[in-house]
Amino acid sequence: MSMLDLFQWIGHSSLGVVxxxxxxxxxxxxxxxxxxxxxxxxxxxxxxxxxxxxxxNSEPTSRVVRELSPQLFGSLVVMAITGxxxxxxGPMRYYYNEAFRAKMALFVLGVAAQFLIHKIAAKTEFDxxxxxxxxxxxxxxxxxxxxxxxxxxxxx
Amino acid sequence: xSPLLHFCTWLYSTPFGTAIRESDYAFPIIETIHTLxxxxxxxxxxxxxxxxxxxxxxxxxxxxxxxQIIPWTWGGFVVMFISGVLLFISEAxxxxxxxxxxxxxxxLFLVGLNPLIFHTTTFREVxxxxxxxxxxxxxxxxxxxxxxxxxxxxxxxxxxxxxxN
Numbered sequence: 001m002s003m004l005d006l007f008q009w010i011g012h013s014s015l016g017v018v019x020x021x022x023x024x025x026x027x028x029x030x031x032x033x034x035x036x037x038x039x040x041x042x043x044x045x046x047x048x049x050x051x052x053x054x055x056x057n058s059e060p061t062s063r064v065v066r067e068l069s070p071q072l073f074g075s076l077v078v079m080a081i082t083g084x085x086x087x088x089x090g091p092m093r094y095y096y097n098e099a100f101r102a103k104m105a106l107f108v109l110g111v112a113a114q115f116l117i118h119k120i121a122a123k124t125e126f127d128x129x130x131x132x133x134x135x136x137x138x139x140x141x142x143x144x145x146x147x148x149x150x151x152x153x154x155x156x
Numbered sequence: 157x158s159p160l161l162h163f164c165t166w167l168y169s170t171p172f173g174t175a176i177r178e179s180d181y182a183f184p185i186i187e188t189i190h191t192l193x194x195x196x197x198x199x200x201x202x203x204x205x206x207x208x209x210x211x212x213x214x215x216x217x218x219x220x221x222x223x224q225i226i227p228w229t230w231g232g233f234v235v236m237f238i239s240g241v242l243l244f245i246s247e248a249x250x251x252x253x254x255x256x257x258x259x260x261x262x263x264l265f266l267v268g269l270n271p272l273i274f275h276t277t278t279f280r281e282v283x284x285x286x287x288x289x290x291x292x293x294x295x296x297x298x299x300x301x302x303x304x305x306x307x308x309x310x311x312x313x314x315x316x317x318x319x320x321n
Binding site for chain 2: 027031
């Protein structure tokens, strides 16, 4: 089964039909997606800023990352679920959308980068070497890209 | 025509408002910046709120956390406010009667009132509960209000685009 088949199939699934026919389902799902984005953005930012030494400097990096992990990964899961629901509500609107494709590619990179950052951070206390800062910079850039591409989906 | 609607119509028809509205890229770009500003603002403030509720960074003193995070919150606020005003100018006439927009303004007013009350009362004695795992009831109440109001602002803000009249 190709990706195109999969997208066509989920569009015809009963969940896809229900979501598409409802007036407010898409808006409600999108709003939850945005709420999770705010929580996620804050957690990612504070983790990355710690690496740059311009955030929670008084705390060791390992603690900042450990304590912010639940909301970071929790909101990521909420965004993933609501994101999938939005796609199910109209898969063919997304399949050929270049911004959507870019967003998915960046999203995969972002998740990988975030796991890497968390691995690095677990061993970091107060020292911040240049390559750790570069890793944080890459993470921040990727996630900003995900948000920009996400917003662009609606305009393409 | 009410003076307020008159003002909104005038704003809407200024060359500046018209330019934003009629440009292919201005509105989407400003709106994206607005969203990123909100993420910065609400994302950082929610960490402070969650600390007040004892749900994150429990070993960090409240005042220390506040001091280090709040500059970013204000940065987000400035970005959100300026971009928000620009968006409003470009569609002031439509926003005027939009119920979601009106609700958003009320929520923004309330969300501003909340820290004003919190800072002139409970937060003044922060040194007495700085490291408390369970913060005073009023601090937790302020945190819940803040989370609900900011959440409501995001929801109302998004609904503006859905409830064109």
